[in-house]
Amino acid sequence: MQTIPFSPPDLGQEEIDAVIEVLKSGWITTGPKTKLFEKRIGDYCNTGQAVCLSSQTSCAEMTLRILGVGPGDEVIVPAYTYTATCSIVYHVGAKPVMIDCKPGTYEMDYDKMEAAINEHTKVIIPVDLAGVLCDYDRIYEAVRNQRGKFRPKGRMQELIGRVIVMADAAHSFGGMQNGKRCGEIADFTNFSFHAVKNMTTAEGGAAVHRLRGRIDEEKIYKQYMLWSLHGQTKDALAKNKGTSWEYDVVSTQYKCNMPDVLAAIGLAQLDRYDSILDRRHQLIKRYDEAFKDLDIQVLNHQDEHHRSSGHLYFVRFLGKDAEFRNEFFNRMAENGVMCNVHFKPLPMLSAYKNKGFDIKDYPYAYNMHKNQLTLPMNSTITDDQAQYVIDTFKKVYDSMINR
Numbered sequence: 342m343q344t345i346p347f348s349p350p351d352l353g354q355e356e357i358d359a360v361i362e363v364l365k366s367g368w369i370t371t372g373p374k375t376k377l378f379e380k381r382i383g384d385y386c387n388t389g390q391a392v393c394l395s396s397q398t399s400c401a402e403m404t405l406r407i408l409g410v411g412p413g414d415e416v417i418v419p420a421y422t423y424t425a426t427c428s429i430v431y432h433v434g435a436k437p438v439m440i441d442c443k444p445g446t447y448e449m450d451y452d453k454m455e456a457a458i459n460e461h462t463k464v465i466i467p468v469d470l471a472g473v474l475c476d477y478d479r480i481y482e483a484v485r486n487q488r489g490k491f492r493p494k495g496r497m498q499e500l501i502g503r504v505i506v507m508a509d510a511a512h513s514f515g516g517m518q519n520g521k522r523c524g525e526i527a528d529f530t531n532f533s534f535h536a537v538k539n540m541t542t543a544e545g546g547a548a549v550h551r552l553r554g555r556i557d558e559e560k561i562y563k564q565y566m567l568w569s570l571h572g573q574t575k576d577a578l579a580k581n582k583g584t585s586w587e588y589d590v591v592s593t594q595y596k597c598n599m600p601d602v603l604a605a606i607g608l609a610q611l612d613r614y615d616s617i618l619d620r621r622h623q624l625i626k627r628y629d630e631a632f633k634d635l636d637i638q639v640l641n642h643q644d645e646h647h648r649s650s651g652h653l654y655f656v657r658f659l660g661k662d663a664e665f666r667n668e669f670f671n672r673m674a675e676n677g678v679m680c681n682v683h684f685k686p687l688p689m690l691s692a693y694k695n696k697g698f699d700i701k702d703y704p705y706a707y708n709m710h711k712n713q714l715t716l717p718m719n720s721t722i723t724d725d726q727a728q729y730v731i732d733t734f735k736k737v738y739d740s741m742i743n744r
Contacts, residue, residue, distance in 0.1 A: 344677040347537075347717045348681075350541050352541075368601055371599060378599075378604040385611065387524070389549075390562055395597040403595075405430070405464065414436070416466060420698075426509045439703065465484070467506065491504055511546075513532075515540070516647070530549050540610045617720045618651060632731075654718035657712050668741065681714075
C-alpha cells in the first residue's frame with residue numbers, strides 16, 4: 342500500500358539555496374528580497390507594484406482598511422468559503438452579508454448578490470475556489486447595475502465611484518480568464534502563499550490592484566507598509582540605509598510584514614511556477630479522463646475562456662449525503678490516500694452560528710458541501726502515485742456504489 346499525502350510543499354534545491362543565501366547575507370527580515378519579490382509578483386500579474394505581507398488574510402484586511410471600510414458598512418461574501426474571507430469584515434467593524442451558492446455550483450448566486458447591494462454596500466469579496474476564477478463579468482455587471490445606490494465614504498471610495506470588487510484569490514495565483522491573469526481582473530486581489538498553496542513562502546501573501554492611473558499608487562503602497570509595521574514611518578531597511586535613526590509612529594497599527602527569508606523561497610518558486618502549473622494541469626486531465634464515466638461532478642479547470650491555477654481537485658458524489666462522503670473519506674485514508682473537504686460553509690461553524698447565521702438559510706451551499714471531497718493533486722505527485730489515487734478512488738467507489 343502506498344501513502345499519498347494531501348498537499349506537501351513543492352520545494353527543491355533552488356529554494357534551499359535561496360534561503361541559505363539570505364541567511365548568510367545577515368539580512369533576514371523585510372528587505373531587498375521582499376522588495377524584489379513584490380516587483381516580480383506585480384510583473385507576473387501585469388499590475389505594477391505588489392505588496393507582500395504575512396498572509397492573504399492580512400493583505401485583505403489591510404486593503405479593507407485602506408478602502409475606508411468600517412462600522413456602518415456592508416461587505417458581501419459567499420457562504421461557501423473559509424473563515425478568512427469573512428473574519429476580516431468583522432475585524433474592521435463592518436457587517437458581512439452572506440450569499441448562498443447558485444444551485445449546482447460553488448460560486449455565489451450572482452442574482453442574489455446583486456439584490457443584496459444597497460447604500461451600505463462598499464465591497465464584494467468573490468472567492469476563486471480551487472483556483473477556478475469566478476464570473477467576474479457578471480459581478481461587474483451587477484456592480485454597474487446598482488451603481489446608483491453607492492454612497493462613497495472617503496477619498497478612495499470616491500475615486501473608484503462604485504462598489505469595489507476585492508477578490509479572495511488564496512487559491513488562484515496564476516489563473517487566467519478571457520486573456521487576463523488573476524490580479525488584473527478584480528479591483529483588488531489578495532493571494533496566499535501558505536505552505537499548501539501552489540506557490541509557497543511557507544507563510545505569506547500578496548496584494549495587487551488594477552487601478553493604475555486612477556489612484557495614487559505610491560501613496561497606497563506606503564499605507565500598506567505603514568499599517569503592516571505598527572504605523573512606524575521607517576522600517577529596518579530604511580533605518581539601515583539612512584543617516585538618521587529618527588522615526589515616528591503615526592497610528593496604532595499591525596505587525597504583518599513579510600521577511601526576506603520567506604520572500605527568497607517565493608522568488609525561487611516563481612522562477613519555476615509555469616512548470617508547476619503545467620504539472621497540475623497534466624494531473625487534472627488524467628483525473629478527468631479516469632473519472633469521466635462515474636456519477637460525480639468535477640470542476641471545469643480549462644476551456645477556451647479560462648485556465649485555473651489547478652489548486653484543488655474537487656469531487657461531488659451526486660445524489661449522495663454527508664454520511665456517504667465521510668465513509669468514502671475514511672476508506673481512502675485506510676488505503677493510504679489522504680483527502681480533504683473544502684469547505685464547511687461559514688454558517689456551519691460555531692463562530693458564525695453564534696453571530697446568528699443558520700445553515701438552513703443557505704441550502705444550496707450545504708448541498709454542495711455535504712457530498713464534496715478533495716483528492717490529493719499537486720505538483721509533487723508522480724504519475725505512479727496519481728494512478729494509485731485513481732485506482733483507489735475507483736475501487737472504493739465501486740465497492741460503495743454496488744453494495
